[in-house]
Amino acid sequence: MAAVFRCAGTKKPGQQQNLDGLIQRKVAFASKGYTTRRSIGRTGVPERRKLQKEDKMRSLILMAAAAALAFAGPAFAADHQVKMLNKGEKGAMVFEPDFVQAAPGDTVTFVIVDKGHNAESIKGMTPEGGEPFKGKINEEVKVTLDKEGIWGVKCTPHYGMGMVAVIKVGEAAVPEEALAVKHPGKAKTKMAELLAQAAQ
Numbered sequence: 001m002a003a004v005f006r007c008a009g010t011k012k013p014g015q016q017q018n019l020d021g022l023i024q025r026k027v028a029f030a031s032k033g034y035t036t037r038r039s040i041g042r043t044g045v046p047e048r049r050k051l052q053k054e055d056k057m058r059s060l061i062l063m064a065a066a067a068a069l070a071f072a073g074p075a076f077a078a079d080h081q082v083k084m085l086n087k088g089e090k091g092a093m094v095f096e097p098d099f100v101q102a103a104p105g106d107t108v109t110f111v112i113v114d115k116g117h118n119a120e121s122i123k124g125m126t127p128e129g130g131e132p133f134k135g136k137i138n139e140e141v142k143v144t145l146d147k148e149g150i151w152g153v154k155c156t157p158h159y160g161m162g163m164v165a166v167i168k169v170g171e172a173a174v175p176e177e178a179l180a181v182k183h184p185g186k187a188k189t190k191m192a193e194l195l196a197q198a199a200q
């Protein structure tokens, strides 16, 4: 309010009235919660709408920036979907894809597409501290990959037919223990290929 008195001496009576009116409008705006950071023109309502619009725009921009930060951050976890199929690009009885590169904190979901499959972690092929899992036949399994390392996964009834998959979490090396695991039938060569891929 100090400005009012400072200006008053230099204003003619009419101008003083205008100034008083302006102050009153500012006070009215302030009491309604509107900003008084900038001068408010004679046309009260359109100016107020303009300010509201600008405030809305500002908060939208802030929200967009916050969302962009959240998505760009390393904490954003992905869900990798692995289909269980009777026939896939690589032949009969397959996980597709059969190799997944994941980041710690990601999840992998074994999706039921065809009946008669399951997803089970292979003994000796789990990251240190990783919780082994075993889905029932026709059960969708979602696993949280919170530990870096290598997961070997099999479909129990089709293990010997080579229905296996490897999930690599982070930049882990393939441990000797995982390389030493014995696999039946076609899973033997299939797993050797997948572990070679994981070692790259």
Ligand SMILES: [Cu+2]
Residues within 6 Å of the ligand: 084, 093, 094, 116, 117, 118, 155, 156, 157, 158, 163
């Ligand atoms: Cu299967």
